Amino acid sequence: MISSLHRPTLAKVDLSAISSNIKQIQDHVPQSVKTFAVVKANAYGHGAVAVASHTQRLVDGFCVSNIDEGIELRQAGIRKPILVLGVVLPGEVPLVRDYRLTLTIASLEWLELAQAKPLDLSNLLVHIAVDSGMGRIGVRSLAEANDLIAGLRQAGCQVKGIFTHFATADEADDRKFQEQLAFFKELVAGLDYCPELVHASNSATSLWHSEGIFNALRLGLVIYGLNPSGQELSLPYKIKPALSLETALVHVKKVPAGADVGYGATYTSSQEEWIGTLPLGYADGWTRDMQGFDVLVAGQRCPIVGRVSMDQITIRLPQSYPLGTKVTLIGKNGDQLISATDVAQQRGTINYEVLCLLSDRVPREYK
Ligand SMILES: *Cc1c(COP(=O)(O)O)cnc(C)c1O
Numbered sequence: 001m002i003s004s005l006h007r008p009t010l011a012k013v014d015l016s017a018i019s020s021n022i023k024q025i026q027d028h029v030p031q032s033v034k035t036f037a038v039v040k041a042n043a044y045g046h047g048a049v050a051v052a053s054h055t056q057r058l059v060d061g062f063c064v065s066n067i068d069e070g071i072e073l074r075q076a077g078i079r080k081p082i083l084v085l086g087v088v089l090p091g092e093v094p095l096v097r098d099y100r101l102t103l104t105i106a107s108l109e110w111l112e113l114a115q116a117k118p119l120d121l122s123n124l125l126v127h128i129a130v131d132s133g134m135g136r137i138g139v140r141s142l143a144e145a146n147d148l149i150a151g152l153r154q155a156g157c158q159v160k161g162i163f164t165h166f167a168t169a170d171e172a173d174d175r176k177f178q179e180q181l182a183f184f185k186e187l188v189a190g191l192d193y194c195p196e197l198v199h200a201s202n203s204a205t206s207l208w209h210s211e212g213i214f215n216a217l218r219l220g221l222v223i224y225g226l227n228p229s230g231q232e233l234s235l236p237y238k239i240k241p242a243l244s245l246e247t248a249l250v251h252v253k254k255v256p257a258g259a260d261v262g263y264g265a266t267y268t269s270s271q272e273e274w275i276g277t278l279p280l281g282y283a284d285g286w287t288r289d290m291q292g293f294d295v296l297v298a299g300q301r302c303p304i305v306g307r308v309s310m311d312q313i314t315i316r317l318p319q320s321y322p323l324g325t326k327v328t329l330i331g332k333n334g335d336q337l338i339s340a341t342d343v344a345q346q347r348g349t350i351n352y353e354v355l356c357l358l359s360d361r362v363p364r365e366y367k
Contacts, residue, residue: 002358007249008324009280010363012331013046016056017242021223022058024239025206033213034197036083039073040065045355046224046243047364049058049076055223061102063218063312067092070101083127083161085218090114096123097124101105102160104129106137108144111151122156123309127197130164130187138164142190161197162188166212169204170229181212181284188214204228207236226351230341241339243355244331245362248324249297252317261314262306266291274317276302278327281311283358286329293346295327299334328352 026035037059043051052062052073055066061081064070083102090113096103102125103109114121128148131138139145145162152159164184168176181200188198198214205212205220221228225241255275263265269275278295280286288308293313294301302315315327326333330340340351347354 003363004361005363007247007279008250008326009278010246010365011045011358012244012246012365012367013050014240014242015050015366017056017225017240018046018051018223019055021225021239021242022055022219024237025217025219025222025238028237029206029210029213029217032215033114034060034199034216035069036063036081036199036216036218037223038063038085038087038202038218040069040220041356042069042243044221044224044352045235045358047366048072048266050364050366051065051080052076054080058301063220067096067099067101071095071099074101076100078219079124079168081160081216086300087129090117092118092213093121093124100125102127104137105148105152105165106131107139108148108151111148111155112343115151115155121152124126124157125160126152127156127161127163128195130184132164132166132177132183132187132200135167136165136178137147145187146190146192149191149195159193159195159196161199161216162191163197163199163218166200166202166209168213169202169209170233174209177209177212187347199219202228204233208233211303221352224355226340226355230344242333243340245329245358246331247278247327247329249276249321249327250279250323254320259336260306263309264307267306267314268359275305276315276327277320279311279313280315280329280362281309281313282364283310284362285354285359286313287347287357289347290343294328294338295341296333296338297321297325297327298337299336301336323324 039048042048063083065086077242104303105126106129129138133139197216201213201217257271259269305316306314340354343354344351
């Protein structure tokens with residue numbers, strides 16, 4: 001999708017907030033721990049190339065979810081290791097090698113399939129995924145881990161790391177977390193060959209579970225300045241949200257009592273009211289369930305009234321404002337603040353999804 005540059009709707013990304021969040025986390029873990037910045041899904045909507053370019057001196061590598069995201073970074077000149085967190089089918093190995101990406105290998109079946117083709121796996125960089133209880137990908141026993149590592153090494157792969165992923169590191173109840181941690185620790189202790197990098201720490205683990213860090217971090221949401229638990233757990237130190245979403249009034253009118261607004265006429269003015277129109281909608285990621293939530297105009301909360309359309313939303317204003325008046329959807333305006341977590345609460349979802357769903361139609365502006 002082409003980005004719409006000639007509308008006042010834009011996401012402002014403060015790259016220095018991202019680098020200071022990374023430093024803040026690094027200051028709270030042992031110095032020997034390596035840092036991988038997770039920039040999958042276009043860096044959670046912040047722009048993968050911009051974020052990776054700005055942070056590459058601070059980190060030891062990046063994580064993406066698939067090879068196309070890795071190739072985008074390589075083509076932009078990123079040289080650090082890039083770990084692909086998802087499973088890549090063996091047929092793509094030549095491309096992975098061309099771009100010097102690091103693959104996640106999640107089963108013995110993958111290796112057997114690659115060898116049956118046959119594929120040249122020599123010098124392929126790999127990490128082993130361990131399923132300690134998340135239930136998505138990875139080996140589920142020590143025997144499979146040992147067989148897989150031995151087989152990969154025999155095929156000439158460089159087995160650089162082994163990792164697992166926690167399902168509940170962002171929750172107050174840590175029973176499931178402790179079970180996964182114990183399983184992974186025992187598996188690592190039993191390995192015939194232990195790779196250099198052992199990692200299990202997403203943002204939540206790095207914030208609340210120092211015992212789950214091992215020797216590398218995979219930091220996603222926290223570097224963008226948001227709390228991975230939403231509001232369940234409080235942050236042990238300050239981090240700064242990097243993204244704000246702004247637009248401007250493009251139409252303002254006074255309507256009499258009894259005027260309908262929007263598709264389905266779901267809103268009817270109860271008195272004479274000022275209604276403003278904003279140039280964004282669900283095609284920008286401002287989903288229909290935002291009806292009834294607020295935006296910020298001149299430091300005041302103003303409700304979204306009527307349905308959210310594909311490209312426009314309507315708000316109720318306390319008075320008339322000139323066209324071009326700034327409107328904040330995520331971020332600060334005067335003394336008021338709407339966070340991505342507040343937006344998520346309204347939608348019954350998580351802040352991660354709010355950021356990832358901002359579409360390519362919204363330009364990203366960097367400072
Ligand atoms: C997305 C992802 C992360 C980062 O998670 P955050 O909660 O954003 O820190 C880390 N590891 C894996 C395997 C992931 O898929």
